[in-house]
Amino acid sequence: MEVTVSRKAHFNAAHRLFNKNWSEEKNEKVFGKCNNLNYHGHNYEMIVNVTGKINPETGYVIDMGVLKKIIKDEVEEKLDHKNLNLDVDYFSNTIPSAENICIYIHKLLRKKISNDLNISVTLFETPRNFVTYPSN
């Protein structure tokens, strides 16, 4: 009898999409205005979903206060008010697309949440564009 517990959180960041193995022209063609040399940015909203059994003593799958703190310490501290390309090592060799940021957030959380619990992450780059990992 498993339940999924979900917590919304957010961070603001700048980024730029480009493939350093490509010419300027190809980057411009593929990434368009997302390739702006001087960066642009987003209010990223994320939903972290944690699935597992309810602890009968607390009625909780995971304490939301604990989950909130893990998200804050592991994700918000590393990404909020940052330039993803310049300030976050992981993206020195990985394009900071919504897809790749979502997988990175999943990795950060996976290390800190018990393996008895499954995790998925939905990341909104804008209110109209979002991604989920692992896929639905």
Next chain:
Amino acid sequence: MEVTVSRKAHFNAAHRLFNKNWSEEKNEKVFGKCNNLNYHGHNYEMIVNVTGKINPETGYVIDMGVLKKIIKDEVEEKLDHKNLNLDVDYFSNTIPSAENICIYIHKLLRKKISNDLNISVTLFETPRNFVTYPSN
């Protein structure tokens, strides 16, 4: 060729989280401000998802008007403007965490909706905290 039909509804209620087998100190430590002796409360939003085949004569999986009435009669009437701990029998021995409220709503609806249809319930305790049963 199955479709999921979803309906949002809501109720307002007071509750308090505590385990009656524990000392006051342990309840305070585990549940923090959610353990306030005088209760606190929420605007609970729920999404009821019903999955099944489309009836070719109506184009419906289930008539939304019928589903709306079942939710009103079975869930809202029992929980809206109530104190979950004191006014709802089910929670005399079950901690009214979001997880347990969600399972209770699922039980209430399961009795009234045809077994040809699958049901899942998402319950928002706040816009940032929500749970889903059965798990995604």
Next chain:
Amino acid sequence: MEVTVSRKAHFNAAHRLFNKNWSEEKNEKVFGKCNNLNYHGHNYEMIVNVTGKINPETGYVIDMGVLKKIIKDEVEEKLDHKNLNLDVDYFSNTIPSAENICIYIHKLLRKKISNDLNISVTLFETPRNFVTYPSN
């Protein structure tokens, strides 16, 4: 390592629910105010979910700009500011319930998106009523 990429879009349309094989009385009884002879309407919101592998060269499952254009050309152009019963051939023999509109949108998109990618569509008829195909 699959990711789901989601894009929200919308269109406004008029429709009326009725089964042409039924009497006026039966239509009135089953469809109620949705059967209004002169039509009523909605702001339909849709979420198109596309699941697949990330292209390591772009960091994309699918270019959101491309997906946005496919949705515009294949769905919005056909449905926006239209009367679904009168202006869209598909609904001359199919009741334009949310369920059937959702399946129709899925069909329109399926033709234009690579078969390596899975698609699902969620369609909001109102902020409180929505459907998903294929089912969750």
Next chain:
Amino acid sequence: MEVTVSRKAHFNAAHRLFNKNWSEEKNEKVFGKCNNLNYHGHNYEMIVNVTGKINPETGYVIDMGVLKKIIKDEVEEKLDHKNLNLDVDYFSNTIPSAENICIYIHKLLRKKISNDLNISVTLFETPRNFVTYPSN
């Protein structure tokens, strides 16, 4: 010491914008796709704002339950699931633009709410387009 009390409500309707004194060409040019002969539709959301003094015996400017019922009886019953052009007399000689619908709703409510209270109405035609009367 005045307070403004606001209540959200909604209705779904079909409409068409055209000026019957104009040629088909001029209507097409001015109103574009909003002029579709077969109508289109919207989920209209409205916010009714009522301003006045607090009654010290109840703590209310106006009882929200009373306001909800007035909106239901005076506005929703007349407009929900209707074709504004064909089913609502007021729009036989008035173009059912968001501006004019908003003024009409204001008129309907003004008759039923005490003159000690000021009223304003905001009407959302879509989540991105809305109007307020009287003006802010």
Next chain:
Amino acid sequence: MEVTVSRKAHFNAAHRLFNKNWSEEKNEKVFGKCNNLNYHGHNYEMIVNVTGKINPETGYVIDMGVLKKIIKDEVEEKLDHKNLNLDVDYFSNTIPSAENICIYIHKLLRKKISNDLNISVTLFETPRNFVTYPSN
């Protein structure tokens, strides 16, 4: 050249509406289910609006971080996860209607924000019911 700066915040609380000078019957008649003896509750959302001139050295009317902290210390600490009737002195003699809670929040903030700045508060009791003081 004045600008209004607005900040959203929230708290969860239980309350009950009743007038202690009235009979049980009259309270039941006037306040209905809001009079439930065992309390019910809400996720209150508030918007604090601060109006004034821009400081040309910072580009700020008021530092949002400072405003956020004032709201946290003066409002959230006093009201979050509380029973308004039992845990907040102000409501021992004042009915905790949305109108009166809004005025109370305004009083709390007025003491801590420079008199060069105007303040108004909008308080959502539910997503559909809200109040503003001073009135719009």
Next chain:
Amino acid sequence: MEVTVSRKAHFNAAHRLFNKNWSEEKNEKVFGKCNNLNYHGHNYEMIVNVTGKINPETGYVIDMGVLKKIIKDEVEEKLDHKNLNLDVDYFSNTIPSAENICIYIHKLLRKKISNDLNISVTLFETPRNFVTYPSN
């Protein structure tokens, strides 16, 4: 008999807050993480409010299609996917705080909208922080 017509739009941008006449330490102290040397970013949402009389021939205060195009040409083209500090001349000498961006947008629109119509702009830097010019 004036009506206010409102249109939501959005753009994504990077920015950094700092006063070039101050030391690095003072900038750090006043602007905190908003001063990140490498920029951060936001999804800015704006609401443009236009107030005036209804044209009886169209039922419009202003054609929403025209307003949408003005916002696109005058605001989105200049700000979307840009670095406000580096790519927008206006902010070479003006700190791109939400307050100052809002005034700038107002200036851009004021030039293109008839002087018979009043304009105000609300700019959301995040869903929780927003500003309005001229003040409410």
